[in-house]
Amino acid sequence: MTSVDPGDFGILDGISEVIATTRSESGIPNAAPIGIIRSPISDQICVRLFSGSHTRQNVIETGEIVANIIHDPVMYVESTFGDLDLDVFEYPDNMDCPVLKRANAWLLFECEQSKGNLFELTPVRGMVRDRPLVCVNRGFSAVIESLVHATRYQLKRDPGYLDLIGHYDRIVQICGGTREKEAILKLKKIMGGLS
Numbered sequence: 001m002t003s004v005d006p007g008d009f010g011i012l013d014g015i016s017e018v019i020a021t022t023r024s025e026s027g028i029p030n031a032a033p034i035g036i037i038r039s040p041i042s043d044q045i046c047v048r049l050f051s052g053s054h055t056r057q058n059v060i061e062t063g064e065i066v067a068n069i070i071h072d073p074v075m076y077v078e079s080t081f082g083d084l085d086l087d088v089f090e091y092p093d094n095m096d097c098p099v100l101k102r103a104n105a106w107l108l109f110e111c112e113q114s115k116g117n118l119f120e121l122t123p124v125r126g127m128v129r130d131r132p133l134v135c136v137n138r139g140f141s142a143v144i145e146s147l148v149h150a151t152r153y154q155l156k157r158d159p160g161y162l163d164l165i166g167h168y169d170r171i172v173q174i175c176g177g178t179r180e181k182e183a184i185l186k187l188k189k190i191m192g193g194l195s
């Protein structure tokens with residue numbers, strides 16, 4: 001029984017989108033958006049990690065993953081499609097697993113593969129640095145939806161995903177702030193390179 005409550009970090013039941021940080025056996029830090037799945041029935045926490053990602057490989061190698069709670073849409077885009085600069089990471093108290101310097105909160109999990117793509121998570125320790133009052137912004141949600149469709153487009157090349165991204169782009173232009181607009185612009189440039 002652990003005394004760390006993921007709810008204190010905003011990880012409630014359902015799927016919480018975070019930027020997961022991991023490290024390879026040889027010490028290379030990595031960041032990528034991942035959905036943390038918390039069951040309302042069993043209260044178990046897990047992630048589905050699909051083959052081919054650095055995150056999955058690192059978790060298999062080290063058994064650790066950090067959930068970074070962060071509300072910057074640009075960082076979501078950058079961590080989905082590229083490698084973040086090394087100076088965005090830090091290692092509090094000489095932890096092996098990196099965390100994002102700019103995360104509002106982070107939570108370290110031990111991670112064990114249970115079946116196929118499913119990995120069970122056990123919370124170990126974490127830190128809440130600040131609790132910003134962040135209202136629901138449809139522009140932010142639209143960036144996240146666009147990113148999910150962009151990763152699917154990357155795999156399947158179905159032009160339907162491009163239409164969906166166009167739809168979310170319009171929401172970002174109406175509801176988003178500067179960072180959301182910057183994020184969707186970056187994503188559209190990346191998509192241009194994919195087509």
Ligand SMILES: Cc1cc2nc3c(=O)[nH]c(=O)nc-3n(C[C@H](O)[C@H](O)[C@H](O)COP(=O)(O)O)c2cc1C
Nearest residue numbers: 017032033034035048049050053054055080147148
């Ligand atoms: C909002 C969002 C949530 C995601 N959730 C997952 C997930 O739960 N599991 C997964 O394997 N990939 C997920 N992805 C896709 C990975 O972030 C993506 O494949 C990324 O390129 C992996 O990067 P890496 O190779 O550095 O680990 C998600 C992407 C986004 C945008």
